[in-house]
Amino acid sequence: MLFRRFLFTPSKITNDILQLPTHELLQQLGYVKQASSGVLHWLPLGLKTLRNIEGIIRRRMDESGAHEVSLSSLSQRSLWETTGRWSNTELFKLKDAKKKDYCLVPTCEEEITWLMNSYLTSYKDLPIIAYQITRKYRDELRPRGGLLRGREFLMKDAYSFHLNSEDAVSTFERVNATYDKIFTDIGVPFVSAVADSGDIGGDLSKEYHFIHESGEDTLFRCNSCEAVSNIEKCGSYPVESKEYLGDVSVKYALNEENDTLVCLYYPASRHLNWNLALEAVDNDLEPQTRYMTNEEVLAKFTENYDPMFNGIIRVMDVRLNSRSNFPDFPLKSYLKNNFAQLNDYSIVDVEEGEICAQCEEGELESAKSIEVGHTFYLGKKYSKALNATFRQQDNSDVVMEMGCYGIGVSRLIGAIAQVTRDPKGLRWPSSVSPYKVSVCASDKSVDQLNKVKALLDYKPYTDFDAKTSIGAKIQQSHALGIPIAIVVGPKSWPNVEIEVRGNFRSKNWETSYEKLHSQLGWEYNQESGKHFVLHENANDVVNILLKDL
Numbered sequence: 147m148l149f150r151r152f153l154f155t156p157s158k159i160t161n162d163i164l165q166l167p168t169h170e171l172l173q174q175l176g177y178v179k180q181a182s183s184g185v186l187h188w189l190p191l192g193l194k195t196l197r198n199i200e201g202i203i204r205r206r207m208d209e210s211g212a213h214e215v216s217l218s219s220l221s222q223r224s225l226w227e228t229t230g231r232w233s234n235t236e237l238f239k240l241k242d243a244k245k246k247d248y249c250l251v252p253t254c255e256e257e258i259t260w261l262m263n264s265y266l267t268s269y270k271d272l273p274i275i276a277y278q279i280t281r282k283y284r285d286e287l288r289p290r291g292g293l294l295r296g297r298e299f300l301m302k303d304a305y306s307f308h309l310n311s312e313d314a315v316s317t318f319e320r321v322n323a324t325y326d327k328i329f330t331d332i333g334v335p336f337v338s339a340v341a342d343s344g345d346i347g348g349d350l351s352k353e354y355h356f357i358h359e360s361g362e363d364t365l366f367r368c369n370s371c372e373a374v375s376n377i378e379k380c381g382s383y384p385v386e387s388k389e390y391l392g393d394v395s396v397k398y399a400l401n402e403e404n405d406t407l408v409c410l411y412y413p414a415s416r417h418l419n420w421n422l423a424l425e426a427v428d429n430d431l432e433p434q435t436r437y438m439t440n441e442e443v444l445a446k447f448t449e450n451y452d453p454m455f456n457g458i459i460r461v462m463d464v465r466l467n468s469r470s471n472f473p474d475f476p477l478k479s480y481l482k483n484n485f486a487q488l489n490d491y492s493i494v495d496v497e498e499g500e501i502c503a504q505c506e507e508g509e510l511e512s513a514k515s516i517e518v519g520h521t522f523y524l525g526k527k528y529s530k531a532l533n534a535t536f537r538q539q540d541n542s543d544v545v546m547e548m549g550c551y552g553i554g555v556s557r558l559i560g561a562i563a564q565v566t567r568d569p570k571g572l573r574w575p576s577s578v579s580p581y582k583v584s585v586c587a588s589d590k591s592v593d594q595l596n597k598v599k600a601l602l603d604y605k606p607y608t609d610f611d612a613k614t615s616i617g618a619k620i621q622q623s624h625a626l627g628i629p630i631a632i633v634v635g636p637k638s639w640p641n642v643e644i645e646v647r648g649n650f651r652s653k654n655w656e657t658s659y660e661k662l663h664s665q666l667g668w669e670y671n672q673e674s675g676k677h678f679v680l681h682e683n684a685n686d687v688v689n690i691l692l693k694d695l
Protein backbone atom coordinates (compact mmCIF):
# COMPACT_ATOMS: atom_id res chain seq x y z
CA MET A 147 0.00 0.00 0.00
CA LEU A 148 1.22 3.48 -0.85
CA PHE A 149 1.39 6.14 1.81
CA ARG A 150 -0.92 9.04 1.30
CA ARG A 151 1.16 11.85 -0.21
CA PHE A 152 -0.96 14.97 -0.67
CA LEU A 153 -1.85 15.53 2.97
CA PHE A 154 -0.52 19.07 3.41
CA THR A 155 -1.45 20.67 0.07
CA PRO A 156 -5.11 21.16 -0.91
CA SER A 157 -6.05 19.32 -4.11
CA LYS A 158 -7.98 22.32 -5.36
CA ILE A 159 -6.30 25.72 -5.34
CA THR A 160 -8.94 28.43 -5.09
CA ASN A 161 -8.57 32.10 -5.96
CA ASP A 162 -9.06 32.92 -2.29
CA ILE A 163 -5.88 30.99 -1.50
CA LEU A 164 -3.92 32.68 -4.30
CA GLN A 165 -4.78 36.12 -2.98
CA LEU A 166 -3.49 35.50 0.55
CA PRO A 167 -0.49 37.38 1.95
CA THR A 168 2.69 35.41 1.25
CA HIS A 169 3.15 34.02 4.78
CA GLU A 170 -0.40 32.64 4.71
CA LEU A 171 -0.04 31.41 1.13
CA LEU A 172 3.02 29.37 2.19
CA GLN A 173 0.91 27.82 4.96
CA GLN A 174 -2.09 27.09 2.75
CA LEU A 175 0.07 25.46 0.08
CA GLY A 176 1.72 23.17 2.62
CA TYR A 177 5.21 24.65 3.02
CA VAL A 178 5.01 25.60 6.70
CA LYS A 179 2.49 25.59 9.52
CA GLN A 180 2.36 28.25 12.21
CA ALA A 181 2.43 26.62 15.66
CA SER A 182 2.19 29.83 17.68
CA SER A 183 3.02 33.48 17.18
CA GLY A 184 6.40 33.67 15.42
CA VAL A 185 6.96 29.90 15.62
CA LEU A 186 6.66 27.65 12.55
CA HIS A 187 6.76 23.94 11.77
CA TRP A 188 8.39 22.93 8.50
CA LEU A 189 6.39 20.65 6.19
CA PRO A 190 7.91 18.46 3.43
CA LEU A 191 7.73 21.08 0.63
CA GLY A 192 9.13 23.82 2.87
CA LEU A 193 11.88 21.55 4.14
CA LYS A 194 12.96 20.64 0.60
CA THR A 195 13.13 24.34 -0.28
CA LEU A 196 15.11 25.02 2.88
CA ARG A 197 17.55 22.19 2.08
CA ASN A 198 18.14 23.61 -1.40
CA ILE A 199 19.04 27.04 -0.03
CA GLU A 200 21.24 25.47 2.65
CA GLY A 201 22.95 23.45 -0.10
CA ILE A 202 23.80 26.56 -2.12
CA ILE A 203 25.16 28.36 0.95
CA ARG A 204 27.10 25.33 2.20
CA ARG A 205 28.71 24.70 -1.19
CA ARG A 206 29.93 28.29 -1.52
CA MET A 207 31.06 28.60 2.12
CA ASP A 208 32.99 25.31 1.93
CA GLU A 209 34.54 26.41 -1.37
CA SER A 210 35.74 29.62 0.33
CA GLY A 211 37.65 27.57 2.92
CA ALA A 212 35.24 28.07 5.85
CA HIS A 213 34.84 25.24 8.39
CA GLU A 214 31.31 24.10 9.22
CA VAL A 215 30.47 23.68 12.91
CA SER A 216 27.21 23.43 14.84
CA LEU A 217 27.06 25.11 18.23
CA SER A 218 24.55 24.40 20.95
CA SER A 219 21.38 26.50 21.03
CA LEU A 220 21.79 26.85 24.82
CA SER A 221 24.29 29.42 26.01
CA GLN A 222 25.34 30.28 29.57
CA ARG A 223 24.57 33.66 31.07
CA SER A 224 28.17 34.44 32.08
CA LEU A 225 29.43 34.87 28.51
CA TRP A 226 26.63 37.27 27.68
CA GLU A 227 27.28 39.29 30.82
CA THR A 228 30.92 39.63 29.81
CA THR A 229 29.92 41.27 26.53
CA GLY A 230 27.13 43.30 28.13
CA ARG A 231 24.42 41.64 26.06
CA TRP A 232 22.58 39.68 28.79
CA SER A 233 20.29 42.68 29.37
CA ASN A 234 19.04 42.58 25.76
CA THR A 235 15.25 42.36 26.07
CA GLU A 236 14.93 40.20 22.95
CA LEU A 237 17.14 37.49 24.42
CA PHE A 238 15.15 34.28 24.99
CA LYS A 239 16.08 33.46 28.60
CA LEU A 240 15.43 30.29 30.59
CA LYS A 241 16.52 28.57 33.82
CA ASP A 242 17.45 24.95 34.42
CA ALA A 243 16.27 22.92 37.44
CA LYS A 244 19.17 24.33 39.50
CA LYS A 245 18.04 27.87 38.66
CA LYS A 246 21.05 28.45 36.44
CA ASP A 247 20.46 31.01 33.65
CA TYR A 248 20.73 30.24 29.96
CA CYS A 249 19.60 31.84 26.77
CA LEU A 250 18.57 30.39 23.44
CA VAL A 251 21.13 31.89 21.09
CA PRO A 252 20.03 34.66 18.70
CA THR A 253 23.60 34.82 17.33
CA CYS A 254 26.87 33.22 18.42
CA GLU A 255 29.67 35.80 18.79
CA GLU A 256 30.02 34.91 22.49
CA GLU A 257 30.04 31.12 22.12
CA ILE A 258 32.18 30.94 18.97
CA THR A 259 34.77 33.32 20.42
CA TRP A 260 34.93 31.23 23.59
CA LEU A 261 35.17 28.05 21.48
CA MET A 262 37.84 29.30 19.09
CA ASN A 263 39.84 30.90 21.89
CA SER A 264 40.27 27.47 23.46
CA TYR A 265 41.95 26.20 20.26
CA LEU A 266 43.64 29.25 18.75
CA THR A 267 46.90 29.97 20.48
CA SER A 268 49.60 30.99 18.04
CA TYR A 269 49.71 33.49 15.18
CA LYS A 270 50.22 30.40 13.00
CA ASP A 271 46.59 29.35 13.63
CA LEU A 272 45.18 32.48 12.00
CA PRO A 273 43.25 33.47 9.96
CA ILE A 274 40.36 31.05 10.26
CA ILE A 275 36.65 31.21 9.47
CA ALA A 276 33.91 28.97 10.89
CA TYR A 277 30.22 28.88 9.99
CA GLN A 278 27.04 27.07 10.92
CA ILE A 279 23.47 26.81 9.68
CA THR A 280 21.39 26.48 12.84
CA ARG A 281 18.19 27.59 14.52
CA LYS A 282 18.32 30.92 16.33
CA TYR A 283 15.90 32.55 18.75
CA ARG A 284 14.65 36.04 19.43
CA ASP A 285 11.98 36.92 21.96
CA GLU A 286 10.16 39.32 19.64
CA LEU A 287 7.40 41.24 21.36
CA ARG A 288 5.53 41.59 18.09
CA PRO A 289 6.65 38.88 15.69
CA ARG A 290 5.63 39.54 12.12
CA GLY A 291 3.76 36.96 10.14
CA GLY A 292 5.65 33.99 8.86
CA LEU A 293 9.27 33.71 7.88
CA LEU A 294 10.41 37.32 7.69
CA ARG A 295 10.60 37.96 11.41
CA GLY A 296 9.96 34.99 13.65
CA ARG A 297 10.84 34.07 17.21
CA GLU A 298 12.65 30.99 15.91
CA PHE A 299 14.52 31.15 12.62
CA LEU A 300 17.23 29.41 10.67
CA MET A 301 20.39 31.40 10.13
CA LYS A 302 23.75 30.87 8.51
CA ASP A 303 26.25 32.68 10.70
CA ALA A 304 29.97 32.78 10.07
CA TYR A 305 32.81 34.21 12.18
CA SER A 306 36.38 34.96 11.20
CA PHE A 307 39.46 35.47 13.40
CA HIS A 308 42.55 37.42 12.40
CA LEU A 309 46.03 38.60 13.29
CA ASN A 310 45.32 42.22 12.43
CA SER A 311 42.78 44.58 10.93
CA GLU A 312 44.25 44.44 7.40
CA ASP A 313 43.71 40.70 7.32
CA ALA A 314 40.20 41.04 8.82
CA VAL A 315 39.23 43.61 6.20
CA SER A 316 40.58 41.51 3.34
CA THR A 317 38.57 38.51 4.62
CA PHE A 318 35.52 40.79 4.89
CA GLU A 319 35.95 41.52 1.17
CA ARG A 320 36.40 37.83 0.36
CA VAL A 321 33.25 36.84 2.24
CA ASN A 322 31.35 39.53 0.35
CA ALA A 323 32.58 37.96 -2.90
CA THR A 324 31.27 34.60 -1.63
CA TYR A 325 27.92 36.24 -0.81
CA ASP A 326 27.72 37.61 -4.36
CA LYS A 327 28.13 34.03 -5.62
CA ILE A 328 25.51 32.67 -3.20
CA PHE A 329 22.88 35.23 -4.19
CA THR A 330 23.72 34.83 -7.88
CA ASP A 331 23.27 31.05 -7.51
CA ILE A 332 19.88 31.61 -5.87
CA GLY A 333 18.88 33.56 -8.95
CA VAL A 334 16.73 36.37 -7.53
CA PRO A 335 17.99 39.87 -8.46
CA PHE A 336 19.72 41.39 -5.42
CA VAL A 337 21.63 44.50 -4.45
CA SER A 338 24.41 44.89 -1.94
CA ALA A 339 24.42 48.11 0.00
CA VAL A 340 27.84 49.26 1.13
CA ALA A 341 28.35 51.07 4.39
CA ASP A 342 31.97 52.12 4.77
CA SER A 343 32.89 54.45 7.60
CA GLY A 344 36.17 55.06 5.77
CA ASP A 345 38.03 54.51 9.01
CA ILE A 346 39.69 51.22 9.87
CA GLY A 347 38.72 51.72 13.52
CA GLY A 348 35.08 52.08 12.58
CA ASP A 349 32.80 49.37 11.39
CA LEU A 350 32.66 48.14 7.82
CA SER A 351 29.41 46.49 6.94
CA LYS A 352 27.53 45.45 3.87
CA GLU A 353 23.90 44.44 3.48
CA TYR A 354 22.24 42.22 0.88
CA HIS A 355 18.69 43.07 -0.17
CA PHE A 356 15.90 42.14 -2.55
CA ILE A 357 14.22 45.25 -3.90
CA HIS A 358 10.46 45.00 -3.30
CA GLU A 359 7.67 47.43 -2.49
CA SER A 360 6.62 45.36 0.55
CA GLY A 361 10.08 45.65 2.16
CA GLU A 362 10.67 47.25 5.56
CA ASP A 363 14.01 48.77 4.61
CA THR A 364 14.61 51.79 2.42
CA LEU A 365 17.62 51.83 0.12
CA PHE A 366 18.93 54.76 -1.87
CA ARG A 367 20.70 54.24 -5.16
CA CYS A 368 22.78 56.86 -6.95
CA ASN A 369 21.86 57.18 -10.63
CA SER A 370 25.44 58.13 -11.49
CA CYS A 371 27.96 56.07 -9.47
CA GLU A 372 25.31 53.37 -8.74
CA ALA A 373 26.31 53.16 -5.07
CA VAL A 374 23.50 51.64 -2.99
CA SER A 375 23.11 52.49 0.70
CA ASN A 376 20.61 51.88 3.44
CA ILE A 377 18.93 55.13 4.50
CA GLU A 378 20.74 54.72 7.84
CA LYS A 379 24.08 55.12 6.08
CA CYS A 380 23.29 57.33 3.09
CA GLY A 381 25.03 60.72 2.99
CA SER A 382 23.44 63.36 0.76
CA TYR A 383 23.73 66.99 -0.28
CA PRO A 384 20.86 69.36 -1.05
CA VAL A 385 20.01 69.78 -4.73
CA GLU A 386 21.13 73.41 -4.81
CA SER A 387 22.53 75.56 -2.05
CA LYS A 388 19.36 77.32 -1.05
CA GLU A 389 19.44 79.78 1.81
CA TYR A 390 17.85 77.78 4.60
CA LEU A 391 16.03 80.34 6.72
CA GLY A 392 13.86 77.92 8.67
CA ASP A 393 14.18 76.68 12.24
CA VAL A 394 17.20 74.68 13.28
CA SER A 395 17.00 71.69 15.62
CA VAL A 396 19.83 70.62 17.85
CA LYS A 397 20.65 67.26 19.39
CA TYR A 398 23.17 67.22 22.23
CA ALA A 399 25.48 64.26 22.73
CA LEU A 400 28.73 63.52 24.53
CA ASN A 401 31.95 62.04 23.24
CA GLU A 402 33.04 58.66 24.60
CA GLU A 403 35.22 60.25 27.29
CA ASN A 404 32.21 62.32 28.39
CA ASP A 405 34.39 65.45 28.47
CA THR A 406 33.15 67.10 25.27
CA LEU A 407 29.68 68.31 24.40
CA VAL A 408 28.78 67.52 20.78
CA CYS A 409 26.00 69.74 19.38
CA LEU A 410 24.42 68.39 16.20
CA TYR A 411 22.56 71.11 14.25
CA TYR A 412 20.17 70.26 11.42
CA PRO A 413 17.04 71.64 9.73
CA ALA A 414 14.00 71.20 12.01
CA SER A 415 12.03 69.74 9.11
CA ARG A 416 14.49 66.86 8.73
CA HIS A 417 15.36 63.71 10.67
CA LEU A 418 18.78 63.47 12.34
CA ASN A 419 20.86 60.50 11.15
CA TRP A 420 22.97 59.18 14.04
CA ASN A 421 25.28 57.09 11.82
CA LEU A 422 26.18 60.08 9.67
CA ALA A 423 26.70 62.19 12.79
CA LEU A 424 29.05 59.48 14.07
CA GLU A 425 31.07 59.63 10.86
CA ALA A 426 31.37 63.41 11.16
CA VAL A 427 33.09 63.08 14.55
CA ASP A 428 35.21 59.98 13.77
CA ASN A 429 32.84 57.66 15.65
CA ASP A 430 33.53 59.43 18.93
CA LEU A 431 30.03 59.59 20.44
CA GLU A 432 28.81 58.00 23.65
CA PRO A 433 26.09 55.60 22.37
CA GLN A 434 23.78 56.15 25.36
CA THR A 435 23.51 59.87 24.74
CA ARG A 436 21.66 59.05 21.52
CA TYR A 437 18.61 58.10 23.58
CA MET A 438 18.90 60.79 26.27
CA THR A 439 16.99 64.07 26.07
CA ASN A 440 18.95 67.28 25.52
CA GLU A 441 18.26 68.25 29.14
CA GLU A 442 19.67 64.95 30.40
CA VAL A 443 22.81 65.27 28.25
CA LEU A 444 23.38 68.86 29.38
CA ALA A 445 22.84 67.91 33.02
CA LYS A 446 25.43 65.15 32.70
CA PHE A 447 27.91 67.43 30.92
CA THR A 448 27.56 70.36 33.32
CA GLU A 449 27.86 68.15 36.42
CA ASN A 450 31.63 68.65 36.50
CA TYR A 451 31.88 71.29 33.80
CA ASP A 452 35.18 73.15 33.70
CA PRO A 453 35.62 75.58 30.77
CA MET A 454 39.39 75.07 31.04
CA PHE A 455 39.24 71.37 30.22
CA ASN A 456 35.88 70.52 28.69
CA GLY A 457 35.44 70.97 24.95
CA ILE A 458 32.49 71.83 22.75
CA ILE A 459 32.05 70.65 19.16
CA ARG A 460 29.34 72.05 16.93
CA VAL A 461 28.49 69.94 13.87
CA MET A 462 26.54 71.80 11.17
CA ASP A 463 24.45 70.00 8.60
CA VAL A 464 25.42 71.10 5.09
CA ARG A 465 21.93 72.53 4.55
CA LEU A 466 22.39 75.22 7.22
CA ASN A 467 24.01 78.64 6.96
CA SER A 468 24.58 81.61 9.23
CA ARG A 469 21.14 83.04 8.43
CA SER A 470 19.32 79.92 9.58
CA ASN A 471 17.29 80.31 12.76
CA PHE A 472 19.52 78.68 15.44
CA PRO A 473 18.35 77.90 18.98
CA ASP A 474 20.10 79.66 21.88
CA PHE A 475 23.36 78.10 22.99
CA PRO A 476 22.91 76.79 26.56
CA LEU A 477 26.41 77.41 27.97
CA LYS A 478 27.40 80.97 28.74
CA SER A 479 31.06 80.46 29.47
CA TYR A 480 33.49 78.54 27.30
CA LEU A 481 37.02 79.03 26.04
CA LYS A 482 37.52 79.70 22.34
CA ASN A 483 40.43 77.24 22.36
CA ASN A 484 38.15 74.43 23.51
CA PHE A 485 35.51 75.17 20.91
CA ALA A 486 35.39 73.64 17.42
CA GLN A 487 32.89 73.89 14.59
CA LEU A 488 32.54 71.31 11.81
CA ASN A 489 30.74 72.69 8.76
CA ASP A 490 29.16 71.11 5.68
CA TYR A 491 28.56 67.61 7.03
CA SER A 492 25.47 65.72 5.94
CA ILE A 493 23.85 64.47 9.16
CA VAL A 494 20.17 64.03 8.25
CA ASP A 495 18.25 61.25 6.49
CA VAL A 496 18.42 61.62 2.72
CA GLU A 497 15.34 62.67 0.78
CA GLU A 498 14.35 61.55 -2.72
CA GLY A 499 16.30 63.33 -5.46
CA GLU A 500 19.10 64.77 -3.31
CA ILE A 501 22.72 64.59 -4.46
CA CYS A 502 24.91 61.55 -3.73
CA ALA A 503 27.59 62.41 -1.14
CA GLN A 504 29.96 59.80 -2.60
CA CYS A 505 30.29 61.04 -6.19
CA GLU A 506 28.68 64.47 -5.59
CA GLU A 507 27.03 64.17 -9.01
CA GLY A 508 24.21 61.66 -9.21
CA GLU A 509 20.73 61.92 -7.75
CA LEU A 510 19.60 59.49 -5.07
CA GLU A 511 16.50 57.40 -5.78
CA SER A 512 14.75 55.38 -3.10
CA ALA A 513 13.47 51.81 -3.19
CA LYS A 514 11.87 49.59 -0.55
CA SER A 515 13.71 46.36 0.11
CA ILE A 516 13.92 43.19 2.18
CA GLU A 517 17.26 42.53 3.87
CA VAL A 518 18.47 38.94 3.52
CA GLY A 519 22.15 39.06 4.45
CA HIS A 520 24.62 41.18 6.38
CA THR A 521 28.41 41.17 6.72
CA PHE A 522 30.39 42.97 9.43
CA TYR A 523 33.97 43.74 10.21
CA LEU A 524 33.86 43.63 14.02
CA GLY A 525 37.36 44.66 14.99
CA LYS A 526 38.01 43.68 18.62
CA LYS A 527 34.51 44.35 19.94
CA TYR A 528 33.89 40.79 21.17
CA SER A 529 37.41 39.37 21.26
CA LYS A 530 38.49 42.12 23.67
CA ALA A 531 35.52 41.60 26.01
CA LEU A 532 36.05 37.83 25.97
CA ASN A 533 39.84 38.13 26.13
CA ALA A 534 40.43 36.13 22.95
CA THR A 535 44.15 36.43 22.32
CA PHE A 536 46.93 34.74 20.37
CA ARG A 537 50.67 34.70 20.85
CA GLN A 538 52.75 36.64 18.35
CA GLN A 539 56.20 35.74 17.02
CA ASP A 540 57.80 37.91 19.72
CA ASN A 541 55.85 35.97 22.40
CA SER A 542 53.55 38.87 23.27
CA ASP A 543 49.80 38.24 23.48
CA VAL A 544 47.49 40.21 21.20
CA VAL A 545 43.68 40.42 21.02
CA MET A 546 42.30 38.90 17.80
CA GLU A 547 40.43 40.83 15.14
CA MET A 548 37.05 39.45 14.08
CA GLY A 549 34.37 39.57 11.41
CA CYS A 550 30.86 38.09 11.35
CA TYR A 551 28.61 37.29 8.44
CA GLY A 552 24.92 36.33 8.46
CA ILE A 553 22.31 35.07 6.03
CA GLY A 554 18.73 34.59 7.22
CA VAL A 555 18.03 31.19 5.67
CA SER A 556 14.36 30.81 6.64
CA ARG A 557 13.89 34.53 6.05
CA LEU A 558 15.28 34.04 2.53
CA ILE A 559 12.47 31.60 1.73
CA GLY A 560 9.87 34.14 2.85
CA ALA A 561 11.65 36.89 0.90
CA ILE A 562 12.06 34.86 -2.31
CA ALA A 563 8.41 33.78 -2.14
CA GLN A 564 7.35 37.39 -1.62
CA VAL A 565 9.34 38.95 -4.46
CA THR A 566 8.71 36.22 -7.07
CA ARG A 567 5.02 35.34 -6.50
CA ASP A 568 2.32 36.42 -8.94
CA PRO A 569 -1.47 35.96 -9.27
CA LYS A 570 -1.01 32.24 -10.04
CA GLY A 571 0.88 31.59 -6.81
CA LEU A 572 4.53 30.99 -5.97
CA ARG A 573 7.23 31.13 -8.63
CA TRP A 574 10.50 29.68 -7.35
CA PRO A 575 13.79 29.96 -9.17
CA SER A 576 14.79 26.39 -10.09
CA SER A 577 17.79 26.61 -7.72
CA VAL A 578 15.54 26.59 -4.64
CA SER A 579 12.26 25.08 -5.85
CA PRO A 580 11.29 21.95 -3.87
CA TYR A 581 10.81 20.18 -7.22
CA LYS A 582 12.24 21.29 -10.55
CA VAL A 583 9.49 19.65 -12.54
CA SER A 584 6.03 18.15 -12.08
CA VAL A 585 4.22 15.59 -14.19
CA CYS A 586 0.49 16.25 -14.52
CA ALA A 587 -1.31 13.30 -16.09
CA SER A 588 -4.95 12.43 -16.66
CA ASP A 589 -6.19 9.48 -14.62
CA LYS A 590 -6.32 7.44 -17.85
CA SER A 591 -2.60 7.90 -18.50
CA VAL A 592 -0.98 6.08 -15.58
CA ASP A 593 1.34 3.98 -17.77
CA GLN A 594 2.42 7.02 -19.78
CA LEU A 595 2.98 8.96 -16.55
CA ASN A 596 5.28 6.24 -15.24
CA LYS A 597 7.15 6.13 -18.55
CA VAL A 598 7.85 9.88 -18.42
CA LYS A 599 8.80 9.76 -14.71
CA ALA A 600 11.35 7.03 -15.41
CA LEU A 601 13.00 9.14 -18.14
CA LEU A 602 13.57 12.27 -16.04
CA ASP A 603 16.86 13.21 -14.35
CA TYR A 604 15.00 14.99 -11.53
CA LYS A 605 12.41 13.31 -9.35
CA PRO A 606 9.19 15.06 -10.40
CA TYR A 607 6.34 16.25 -8.21
CA THR A 608 3.37 13.94 -8.81
CA ASP A 609 1.57 14.07 -5.45
CA PHE A 610 -1.74 15.14 -6.93
CA ASP A 611 -5.12 13.88 -5.86
CA ALA A 612 -5.89 11.31 -8.61
CA LYS A 613 -9.53 12.36 -8.66
CA THR A 614 -8.81 15.94 -9.72
CA SER A 615 -8.81 17.07 -13.35
CA ILE A 616 -5.62 17.54 -15.31
CA GLY A 617 -6.32 21.30 -15.32
CA ALA A 618 -6.50 21.36 -11.51
CA LYS A 619 -3.19 19.49 -11.35
CA ILE A 620 -1.49 22.01 -13.64
CA GLN A 621 -2.95 24.83 -11.56
CA GLN A 622 -1.63 23.23 -8.38
CA SER A 623 1.83 22.73 -9.87
CA HIS A 624 1.88 26.40 -10.91
CA ALA A 625 0.62 27.59 -7.51
CA LEU A 626 3.33 25.58 -5.73
CA GLY A 627 5.85 27.47 -7.84
CA ILE A 628 7.40 24.45 -9.60
CA PRO A 629 9.30 25.88 -12.61
CA ILE A 630 8.18 23.30 -15.21
CA ALA A 631 5.02 21.19 -15.60
CA ILE A 632 4.97 18.25 -18.03
CA VAL A 633 1.41 17.50 -19.12
CA VAL A 634 0.68 13.90 -20.15
CA GLY A 635 -2.66 13.16 -21.82
CA PRO A 636 -4.07 10.45 -24.09
CA LYS A 637 -4.81 12.87 -26.95
CA SER A 638 -1.30 14.17 -27.48
CA TRP A 639 0.60 10.96 -26.69
CA PRO A 640 3.35 10.01 -27.72
CA ASN A 641 4.00 13.74 -27.41
CA VAL A 642 3.86 15.61 -24.11
CA GLU A 643 3.25 19.27 -23.41
CA ILE A 644 5.72 21.32 -21.37
CA GLU A 645 4.47 24.40 -19.54
CA VAL A 646 7.01 26.83 -18.15
CA ARG A 647 5.94 28.40 -14.87
CA GLY A 648 9.29 29.86 -13.86
CA ASN A 649 10.67 33.26 -14.70
CA PHE A 650 13.27 33.17 -17.49
CA ARG A 651 16.54 34.73 -16.31
CA SER A 652 18.10 34.20 -19.72
CA LYS A 653 16.96 32.92 -23.12
CA ASN A 654 19.79 30.56 -24.00
CA TRP A 655 17.21 27.84 -24.66
CA GLU A 656 16.25 29.63 -27.90
CA THR A 657 19.67 28.85 -29.39
CA SER A 658 19.29 25.19 -28.39
CA TYR A 659 15.81 25.19 -29.88
CA GLU A 660 17.12 26.43 -33.25
CA LYS A 661 19.74 23.70 -33.26
CA LEU A 662 17.80 20.75 -31.85
CA HIS A 663 14.08 21.14 -32.43
CA SER A 664 13.80 18.88 -35.48
CA GLN A 665 16.13 16.28 -34.00
CA LEU A 666 14.13 16.11 -30.73
CA GLY A 667 10.67 16.52 -32.24
CA TRP A 668 10.36 19.73 -30.19
CA GLU A 669 7.79 22.36 -31.17
CA TYR A 670 7.43 25.69 -29.45
CA ASN A 671 4.13 27.53 -29.77
CA GLN A 672 4.89 31.20 -29.43
CA GLU A 673 1.27 32.19 -28.87
CA SER A 674 0.58 29.85 -25.93
CA GLY A 675 4.19 29.79 -24.74
CA LYS A 676 3.93 26.00 -24.54
CA HIS A 677 6.42 23.42 -25.73
CA PHE A 678 5.49 20.08 -27.31
CA VAL A 679 7.96 17.25 -27.57
CA LEU A 680 8.17 13.52 -28.11
CA HIS A 681 8.01 12.04 -24.61
CA GLU A 682 11.35 10.18 -24.99
CA ASN A 683 13.01 13.59 -25.42
CA ALA A 684 11.12 15.48 -22.71
CA ASN A 685 14.05 15.14 -20.31
CA ASP A 686 16.43 16.85 -22.77
CA VAL A 687 14.06 19.78 -23.27
CA VAL A 688 13.39 20.10 -19.53
CA ASN A 689 17.14 20.24 -18.82
CA ILE A 690 17.67 22.88 -21.52
CA LEU A 691 14.85 25.06 -20.15
CA LEU A 692 15.88 24.65 -16.49
CA LYS A 693 19.28 26.22 -17.17
CA ASP A 694 17.48 29.51 -17.84
CA LEU A 695 15.00 29.29 -14.95
Ligand SMILES: [Zn+2]
Nearest residue numbers: 368371502505
Ligand atom coordinates in the same frame (compact mmCIF):
# COMPACT_ATOMS: atom_id res chain seq x y z
ZN1 LIG B 1 26.94 58.70 -6.61
